[in-house]
Each structure stands twice: as C-alpha cells, then as structure tokens.
Amino acid sequence: MTTPDDGRFREIIGYKEDVFRVCLGFSRNVADAEDLCQDAFLKAFARAGDLRQPGSLRIWLLRIARTTCLDHSRRMRRNPIDLVDVVPDTAADPRTPEIVSEVNESFRRLKEAVQSLPRKQREVFVLREYGGLSYEDLARGLELRPGTVMSRLNRARRAITAAMKEE
Amino acid sequence: MNENDTGKPLLNMPEKVRLIIQRETEDGLRRFRAGNFDSRLESFRRSRPEGKRFFFGLPKWAWIPALGFTIAGILVIMDVLWFGRTRPVFPPAEIGTIDAALISLPGFRTLSIPGPTETAAEEDLFPAAIIVSRALAIAARNAAERRETVVPPADKLVPRYSLEQKIKILFGDKTIERAFSLFKDKFKEV
DSSP states (O other), X not given: OOOHHHHHHHHHHTTHHHHHHHHHHHSSSXXXXXXXXXXXXXXXXXXXXXXXXXXXXXXXXXXXXXXXXXXXXXXXXXXXXXXXXXXXXXXXXXXXXXXHHHHHHHHHHHHHHHHTXXXXXXXXXXXXXXXXXXXXXXXXXXXXXXXXXXXXXXXXXXXXXXXXXHO | OOBOTTSOBOSSOOHHHHHHHHHHHHHXXXXXXXXXXXXXXXXXHHHSOOOOOOXXXXXXXXXXXXXXXXXXXXXXXXXXXXXXXXXXXXXXXXHHHHHXXXXXXXXXXXXXXXXXXXXXXXXTOOHHHHHHHHHHHHHHHXXXXXXXXXXXXHHHHSOOOOHHHHHHHHHHOHHHHHXXXXXXXXXXXX
C-alpha cells in the first residue's frame, strides 16, 4: 500500500542525479559523492516539513546537498587529496593509455583547483557547472543578488582557469 | 554549454575545463546508476525513523518561539536572582571612619556642622551627608533665585517722565533741593 510518505519519497528521490552531480563537484571521488548524496537525502527527508514552496523542491534539495558537502569538506580539510581516489574508472576507455593518463591528470588538477577556491566561490561554481542551476535559481537558492552570483562565478572561473594553466 | 543564461559567451572558461567537468560527471553518473541508490536509501530511511528532534534539530518555524522562550527564561532567572536585593551595607565602624574623613576635608570645613535634623529625610543620614545635602539644596535655591531675578533691559527699567513731572520731582523733594543749594556757589548753571 502506498503512503503519503512513499509519495514524497519518490518525488524527492526523482532529483537524485542532480544532487549527486553537486555532491560530485564538492567531493573528491564518486564514492564520497555517493555517501554525501545519501546524507543529503536523509536530511531532506527529515526536514521535508520545512519546505514551504513545493515548486522550489530542486533548489531546496541542492541547497541541502551544498550544506552537507561543505560541512563534510570542513571536517576533511586536513586530509590531502589522494590521486587514486580522484581518478575515475577508465578501464573500459577505448583510448590509448597516454590519453587516459592525461585525462586522469586533468581530473586531479581540476579537483585541486575547485577545492582551493574560497567557499563562496566554490559553492556558486559547483552549483552552476555541476548542478546546472541558472543564475536566477542560484540567486534564489543562495539568497544573493544576481550580480553577486555573476561576480562570484566569474572570479571562480578565472581562478580555475588560471590554476589549470599554471600546472 | 558555452553560453550563459543571457546567451552571451562565457568569460574565462576554456572549453577544456568544460570537457573535463562533463567527462567527470558522465563517468560518475554511470557508476552512480549502477549502484542501486534508491533501494539503499530506502532501507536507510526505514532504519532511521523520524523521532522527535530537539535543540538544533528543531524545524525552522519553531526557532523564533524557542528563542523568545529562552530570552524570557533568562529574564525570569535574573529577576529571581536579583529580586529583593538591597544596596550593600557598610559596617558601622567603616561608616564612622568615612564620615570623619569627609568632614575633615577643607571644603566641608567651611560649612557649618549640622545641628539637629531639619527634615524627615535627613533623619537617617550621617553628618557629612547632611552637609552635602544641605549644600546642594542651597545651591539649587540660589540658582532658582537667580533665574527669577533677571534684570530687564534699561529702557524698560527707567520710567519715562514728562518735563512737568521731572520739575515736580526735582523741586518737590527737599533733599534734592538742598543738594543743589550746596553746589550753587560752584556752578553757575545750578
């Protein structure tokens, strides 16, 4: 028998890939992202009563994911990034080992660059580039002015690009 | 992907970085989809039923009343702790010492040593305090008197008399006449 809770669960879980992408942007690897995604959903279920506007469920979920990831990264700040954890599964990659190695190195550098961003820039960058939120949704979700969102995003992109060029 | 919401090209975001993010996301999603996330989450959710949430787990709407009750509680506690407290009381020996020291000060010496208490308010006071209170009362009275006796401008103070009135005053008063007669030898005008 289907209960109202089950209906809400299915509605919330429908955004699992959006939440996972944001968690992936904040975390170091897929395994961490899955754990964070799970934590974010458990929090969302616990706070489902706080959601006042059902129309903004996606933004609300991504905001919970952001908070969960930032809390986690604060706890893990002192742990260095493990290269083995960062590189994705490329066993089935049809390209040559040299190309795969280069791609893996790019992943590592991008992760380091994102992790080194200031918190305010990082959250805007990840929610935009990984979560796919529009400027308007970012402004609404983070309770910022659109101009602030754009300037933070611009600074984050410049910093990422500079970090990728340096190495 | 290389445009923002307004259709303008993105700044400072090379295609290479975009491709890396895209590839990372696709790879991560492939593994995520293979992991049967839904059933795992469902089993977690059922094993952790929502119980009562205290303190930081309070829902948002409950924060304002909770804060109000906390402040009210603090005020009640402070009221209970301070209720009925009187001002600190010095031992009589120390009061006598302080009183003697005050009276011996040069400023106090110029004032008279108080006699019997004049008002009911002075009954509980010590000699030095009586002197101070009387000095303050005198100062306040003087200030009030000064305010009351403001001198009006000169043209309003001196009444204007006609020539006839002036002659009557001058020659009607014998004292003035006698004063003029003293000067009659010295000044022709007189």
